[in-house]
Amino acid sequence: xxxxxxxxxxxxxxxxxxxxxxxxxxxxxxxxxxxxxxxxxxxxxxxxxxxxxxxxxxxxxxxxxxxxxxxxxxxxxxxxxxxxxxxxxxxxxxxxxxxxxxxxxxxxxxxxxxxxxxxxxxxxxxxxxxxxxxxxxxxxxxxxxxxxxxxxxxxxxxxxxxxxxxxxxxxxxxxxxxxxxxxxxxxxxxxxxxxxxxxxxxxxxxxxxxxxxxxxxxxxxxxxxxxxxxxxxxxxxxxxxxxxxxxxxxxxxxxxxxxxxxxxxxxxxxxxxxxxxxxxxxxxxxxxxxxxxxxxxxxxxxxxxxxxxxx
Amino acid sequence: xxxxxxxxxxxxxxxxxxxxxxxxxxxxxxxxxxxxxxxxxxxxxxxxxxxxxxxxxxxxxxxxxxxxxxxxxxxxxxxxxxxxxxxxxxxxxxxxxxxxxxxxxxxxxxxxxxxxxxxxxxxxxxxxxxxxxxxxxxxxxxxxxxxxxxxxxxxxxxxxxxxxxxxxxxxxxxxxxxxxxxxxxxxxxxxxxxxxxxxxxxxxxxxxxxxxxxxxxxxxxxxxxxxxxxxxxxxxxxxxxxxxxxxxxxxxxxxxxxxxxxxxxxxxxxxxxxxxxxxxxxxxxxxxxxxxxxxxxxxxxxxxxxxxxxxxxxxxxxxxxxxxxxxxxxxxxxxxxxxxxxxxxxxxxxxxxxxxxxxxxxxxxxxxxxxxxxxxxxxxxxxxxxxxxxxxxxxxxxxxxxxxxxxxxxxxxxxxxxxxxxxxxxxxxxxxxxxxxxxxxxxxxxxxxxxxxxxxxxxxxxxxxxxxxxxxxxxxxxxxxxxxxxxxxxxxxxxxxxxxxxxxxxxxxxxxxxxxxxxxxxxxxxxxxxxxxxx
Numbered sequence: 109x110x111x112x113x114x115x116x117x118x119x120x121x122x123x124x125x126x127x128x129x130x131x132x133x134x135x136x137x138x139x140x141x142x143x144x145x146x147x148x149x150x151x152x153x154x155x156x157x158x159x160x161x162x163x164x165x166x167x168x169x170x171x172x173x174x175x176x177x178x179x180x181x182x183x184x185x186x187x188x189x190x191x192x193x194x195x196x197x198x199x200x201x202x203x204x205x206x207x208x209x210x211x212x213x214x215x216x217x218x219x220x221x222x223x224x225x226x227x228x229x230x231x232x233x234x235x236x237x238x239x240x241x242x243x244x245x246x247x248x249x250x251x252x253x254x255x256x257x258x259x260x261x262x263x264x265x266x267x268x269x270x271x272x273x274x275x276x277x278x279x280x281x282x283x284x285x286x287x288x289x290x291x292x293x294x295x296x297x298x299x300x301x302x303x304x305x306x307x308x309x310x311x312x313x314x315x316x317x318x319x320x321x322x323x324x325x326x327x328x329x330x331x332x333x334x335x336x337x338x339x340x341x342x343x344x345x346x347x348x349x350x351x352x353x354x355x356x357x358x359x360x361x362x363x364x365x366x367x368x369x370x371x372x373x374x375x376x377x378x379x380x381x382x383x384x385x386x387x388x389x390x391x392x393x394x395x396x397x398x399x400x401x402x403x404x405x406x407x408x409x410x411x412x413x414x415x416x417x418x419x
Numbered sequence: 420x421x422x423x424x425x426x427x428x429x430x431x432x433x434x435x436x437x438x439x440x441x442x443x444x445x446x447x448x449x450x451x452x453x454x455x456x457x458x459x460x461x462x463x464x465x466x467x468x469x470x471x472x473x474x475x476x477x478x479x480x481x482x483x484x485x486x487x488x489x490x491x492x493x494x495x496x497x498x499x500x501x502x503x504x505x506x507x508x509x510x511x512x513x514x515x516x517x518x519x520x521x522x523x524x525x526x527x528x529x530x531x532x533x534x535x536x537x538x539x540x541x542x543x544x545x546x547x548x549x550x551x552x553x554x555x556x557x558x559x560x561x562x563x564x565x566x567x568x569x570x571x572x573x574x575x576x577x578x579x580x581x582x583x584x585x586x587x588x589x590x591x592x593x594x595x596x597x598x599x600x601x602x603x604x605x606x607x608x609x610x611x612x613x614x615x616x617x618x619x620x621x622x623x624x625x626x627x628x629x630x631x632x633x634x635x636x637x638x639x640x641x642x643x644x645x646x647x648x649x650x651x652x653x654x655x656x657x658x659x660x661x662x663x664x665x666x667x668x669x670x671x672x673x674x675x676x677x678x679x680x681x682x683x684x685x686x687x688x689x690x691x692x693x694x695x696x697x698x699x700x701x702x703x704x705x706x707x708x709x710x711x712x713x714x715x716x717x718x719x720x721x722x723x724x725x726x727x728x729x730x731x732x733x734x735x736x737x738x739x740x741x742x743x744x745x746x747x748x749x750x751x752x753x754x755x756x757x758x759x760x761x762x763x764x765x766x767x768x769x770x771x772x773x774x775x776x777x778x779x780x781x782x783x784x785x786x787x788x789x790x791x792x793x794x795x796x797x798x799x800x801x802x803x804x805x806x807x808x809x810x811x812x813x814x815x816x817x818x819x820x821x822x823x824x825x826x827x828x829x830x831x832x833x834x835x836x837x838x839x840x841x842x843x844x845x846x847x848x849x850x851x852x853x854x855x856x857x858x859x860x861x862x863x864x865x866x867x868x869x870x871x872x873x874x875x876x877x878x879x880x881x882x883x884x885x886x887x888x889x890x891x892x893x894x895x896x897x898x899x900x901x902x903x904x905x906x907x908x909x910x911x912x913x914x915x916x917x918x919x920x921x922x923x924x925x926x927x928x929x930x931x932x933x934x935x936x937x938x939x940x941x942x943x944x945x946x947x948x949x950x951x952x953x954x
Contacts, residue, residue: 216802221836251793253838254771274800275846284793284837298835299811 540643787935830875881922
């Protein structure tokens with residue numbers, strides 16, 4: 109608010125021309141610079157032009173360059189040495205097969221524990237065991253749990269588990285006969301999993317050991333196989349008689365057009381469905397195509413062990 | 420008041436001084452009371468006096484027996500408390516039977532006295548009531564018998580309408596007509612049997628300190644639980660002997676006084692032996708091997724083992740019973756492992772099938788999970804165990820020994836994976852085993868040795884022993900052992916010795932782990948540890 113000197117001096121324009129008292133202006137008309145910060149602080153980083161005592165500037169560019177070059181030289185030296193070493197000891201291909209199931213097949217044996225009820229032996233296990241033997245060094249052993257007093261002779265399979273040195277094998281299948289209620293259970297690493305229950309799921313796990321790329325290689329086939337595995341467990345094993353009959357009819361029609369359930373060769377679907385039919389005793393009264401297919405399965409070498417368990 | 424004061428100077432108290440006012444008043448009151456009592460007696464008069472004077476017609480049917488010095492061979496059938504059952508009540512309806520047991524508790528109510536007669540873990544309710552044959556004095560006598568006294572009773576076995584829940588013989592009751600005390604107990608017991616038998620879970624009732632239990636072991640042994648534990652332990656020994664004898668083993672006995680510390684001199688007890696000193700054997704290892712070199716082929720021994728270890732843990736004793744096995748094999752030490760595995764399976768099966776009542780009795784006081792095992796026994800190799808432990812977060816090297824927490828974790832993992840409390844671990848690293856262990860032929864890292872675990876705790880350590888004297892000397896040198904000290908040991912292999920292997924277990928530890936108890940002192944009758952050498 110600028111008060112003109114005339115008004116400030118409270119001079120009356122009447123009377124003598126000079127003012128009574130003249131005051132020096134106590135403000136100036138210059139632009140007043142308004143501050144934009146509350147408090148101004150010294151720059152944290154130090155002023156830009158610090159002068160060293162010997163007069164040179166702070167950043168010794170040359171010394172820095174020299175250091176960098178020395179480090180680069182050292183790095184190339186190291187690289188040459190590593191190259192030499194890697195030529196003299198080539199890396200071995202560790203046979204690490206980390207399948208989607210989480211079992212780590214490497215040089216130390218991995219033990220897959222399957223607990224099953226002696227009154228309903230999971231036949232698909234024995235078929236898959238024989239197939240696994242073809243691909244990995246597999247050994248099997250059988251135990252009877254203390255909750256079961258005795259098992260019939262035909263269930264005493266896998267007696268080779270003790271004659272051999274476990275260290276020579278990659279995979280062990282340990283079968284324990286015990287009074288489990290909801291189908292066989294599979295356990296590999298107790299802290300990383302809860303038990304895998306049911307024959308269908310056990311078969312799926314073992315199939316992924318057989319072919320680690322099960323899910324990624326051909327998802328369509330994998331899904332078709334899964335459909336049949338589900339039919340086997342839900343309708344053939346645990347379904348009522350209507351469901352069983354319906355499933356058999358479905359199988360019959362499928363087997364009319366091809367000799368195997370999925371694709372042109374034996375697959376997991378065939379194994380699990382065959383096992384379900386044999387366990388529930390439906391193999392005898394099955395329709396014609398199914399009978400033919402059962403015969404084809406029986407003749408396959410992989411089913412030999414399962415057949416011996418059945419008798 | 421003045422009169423009283425004047426009178427005060429008269430009568431003198433017993434100390435010669437005049438009695439104070441108060442004392443005089445007291446005396447007067449007492450005299451009045453006595454007079455009143457006399458009156459009462461006179462009035463109630465006839466009955467009271469008659470009672471006291473009444474002839475005790477049952478005088479000859481109760482009392483304290485003279486101390487038994489085998490005065491007379493009495494031909495009398497004592498029915499055990501265990502056999503007092505419904506069938507007996509019906510068979511011997513009007514016949515009196517004799518029974519001997521301890522007086523567990525008694526409760527009297529005027530004309531009746533209920534008491535509980537106990538023998539081992541069986542007890543039965545008995546009642547003595549005033550009647551034709553029983554007098555009031557007899558009931559009083561029975562009520563006054565001290566707890567734990569041994570008494571002989573004669574009476575009728577009668578069926579009861581309502582089951583007696585608190586006794587083991589729930590269907591019958593004894594109507595007693597004769598009671599004789601064979602051996603009286605002192606009135607004040609240091610501990611009550613009921614307190615000793617109480618399950619641990621009940622918080623607000625008295626619990627007995629373990630030290631008190633061990634100080635009064637005689638009373639502690641009378642509880643049903645202790646009876647069951649020691650019967651089961653006897654069963655373990657018997658199954659051990661029977662299984663091995665059936666496999667062609669011979670029982671031997673090895674000396675316990677030895678001249679040189681056999682394994683690692685630090686943990687031996689020294690005894691003065693005439694003019695010198697000797698040691699108490701830490702294990703029968705050396706002598707078992709000598710027996711094999713002496714062509715006994717398959718031996719076992721059951722005997723005391725003395726370890727002077729200053730460990731105050733729940734599973735160490737300074738003296739315990741060792742069940743040791745040694746066997747000469749044909750080609751592979753797994754032949755011996757199979758035998759030992761089968762031995763354990765037989766012991767567990769025998770206990771499971773024949774000692775179910777004992778196991779249940781013990782479970783009432785000390786709860787635990789039933790023991791599970793596989794047949795044939797589960798066998799894992801050390802690298803597998805390391806892999807399993809590493810997958811669960813334990814960091815250890817390939818050749819490291821298993822620490823106690825690692826062993827417990829491994830036990831838990833094996834339980835979750837295979838559902839078994841017993842397993843064998845084969846091929847331990849050579850670096851952590853004693854010098855006489857035979858190394859693995861295919862790898863310098865491992866050895867032909869094994870440990871066996873129950874509920875995650877080690878119970879057996881065994882191996883194939885080196886039977887070649889030159890190789891043995893080499894291995895001893897590698898371990899820095901002075902050859903002079905073990906000269907006798909090495910010499911025993913100089914005259915041809917078959918390849919052999921074996922192992923030893925602690926009987927108390929096996930019983931403790933089978934039952935899932937928490938302290939080995941519960942399974943040792945009179946335990947010895949660094950702080951206790953009595954009773």
